[in-house]
Amino acid sequence: xxxxxxxxxxxxxxxxxxxxxxxxxxxxxxxxxxxxxxxxxxxxxxxxxxxxxxxxxxxxxxxxxxxxxxxxxxxxxxxxxxxxxxxxxxxxxxxxxxxxxxxxxxxxxxxxxxxxxxxxxxxxxxxxxxxxxxxxxxxxxxxxxxxxxxxxxxxxxxxxxxxxxxxxxxxxxxxxxxxxxxxxxxxxxxxxxxxxxxxxxxxxxxxxxxxxxxxxxxxxxxxxx
Numbered sequence: 001x002x003x004x005x006x007x008x009x010x011x012x013x014x015x016x017x018x019x020x021x022x023x024x025x026x027x028x029x030x031x032x033x034x035x036x037x038x039x040x041x042x043x044x045x046x047x048x049x050x051x052x053x054x055x056x057x058x059x060x061x062x063x064x065x066x067x068x069x070x071x072x073x074x075x076x077x078x079x080x081x082x083x084x085x086x087x088x089x090x091x092x093x094x095x096x097x098x099x100x101x102x103x104x105x106x107x108x109x110x111x112x113x114x115x116x117x118x119x120x121x122x123x124x125x126x127x128x129x130x131x132x133x134x135x136x137x138x139x140x141x142x143x144x145x146x147x148x149x150x151x152x153x154x155x156x157x158x159x160x161x162x163x164x165x166x167x168x169x170x171x172x173x174x175x176x177x178x179x180x181x182x183x184x185x186x187x188x189x190x191x192x193x194x195x196x197x198x199x200x201x202x203x204x205x206x207x208x209x210x211x212x213x214x215x216x217x218x219x220x221x222x223x224x225x
Contacts, residue, residue, distance in 0.1 A: 002026075002027050002028060002029040003027055003028045003029065003050045003051060003123060003124070003127045004029050004030075004031045004047065004048075004049040004050045004051070005022055005028060005029065005030045005031065005049055005050065005051045005052070005053060005123060006030075006031060006032045006033070006034065006040065006043045006044060006047060006049040006051075006052050006053070006084070007019060007022075007030060007032070007033040007034070007053045008033070008034050008035075008036070008037065008039070008040035008043070008052065008053065008054045008055060008058065008063070008066070009033075009035070009053075009054075009055040009058070009089070010035050010036060010055065010057075010058045010059055011055075012035075014055070014112065015033040015035075018030075018033075018053060018089070018119065019033055021116045021119055021120065022119070022120065022123060025120055028120070028123060031043075031047045031049055032046070032047055032049075035058070035059070036058045036059040036060040036061065037058050037059070037060050037061025037062055037063060037065060037066040038060040038061050039060075040052065040054060040058075040061075040063075040066050041061070041066060041069065041070070044070065044084055048084070049084045050084060050085065050126075050127045051084055051085050051086075051087060051123050051126045051127055052066075052070070052084040052085070052086045052087070053087050053089050053123070054066060054067065054086055054087065054088055054089065054106075055088075055089060055090055056088060056090045056092060056097055056101070057090070057092070063088060063090070063101070064097065064100050064101055064104065066086075067086050067088070067101055067104040067105060067106050068104045068105075070084065070086065070105070071104050071105035085107040085108075085126035085127060085129070086101075086105065086106045086107055086108075086126070087106065087107060087108035087109070087110060087122050087123065087126050087132075088101045088106050088108065088109045088110070089110045089111075089112060089114075089119070089122075090109075090110075090111065090112060091111065091112050098133075102209050102210070102213065103213075105206055106209075107125070107126040107129075107130070107131045107206075107207050107209070108122045108125065108126055108131050108132045108133060108209075109133045110122055110132070110133070118132070129207060130207065130208060131207045131208050131209045133209065155203070155204075155214070157199075157202035157203050158201075158202050158203075158204070159202050161199060161202065164185075164187075164195060165195045165198060165199050165202075166220060167185055168181055168185065168192060168195040168196060168199070169199055169211060169212075169215045169220060169221075170215065170220060170221055171184055171185065172196070172208060172211060172212050172215065173212045173215035173216055173220070173221035174221070175212075178192045178193060178196070196208060196211065199211055
């Protein structure tokens with residue numbers, strides 16, 4: 001089945017460009033494109049898309065508030081699962097925006113100068129519960145989450161991570177892909193995915209971004225945990 005997408009951006013040229021890129025893919029169907037946050041929320045209610053591409057600075061309701069409301073909606077209506085997965089696509093490379101979006105449940109964060117291939121990859125990743133962040137900000141973002149003093153009160157996993165799970169999470173926190181983690185640790189790709197799935201359950205994390213953020217916040221990424 002095709003991945004259904006809603007695009008929310010107040011610039012018509014951007015919406016048109018994104019639609020052309022995504023609809024060139026045989027497995028992606030853009031079901032709506034809208035001009036502001038209020039319309040984005042309405043489109044999500046109407047179409048229940050798999051993925052929402054969302055700008056930050058929009059009229060009426062901005063993208064960060066839309067992300068927060070949809071995250072609360074998922075908690076209030078658990079039968080919906082985690083749809084839609086949200087990918088922020090913006091011009092503004094500001095740490096404040098990135099942190100807020102991801103902590104509110106966004107599955108990805110791209111800059112508008114990202115390549116068409118990366119946009120498509122971000123939609124595919126979000127649709128399966130994975131995440132993609134522009135390489136230009138990934139490691140900087142996660143490193144900035146490291147505590148400046150002793151490790152802060154990051155949440156504790158429901159069960160301790162195994163040594164191998166901790167190794168996988170450290171690699172993830174450096175911005176490594178699953179394939180890169182597998183190569184570095186000399187394990188199979190399926191083993192990496194299994195470890196990450198176990199860690200996600202132990203941390204009650206929504207996606208790999210939250211796992212990586214926890215690694216920096218807890219000090220695991222820097223070896224101070």
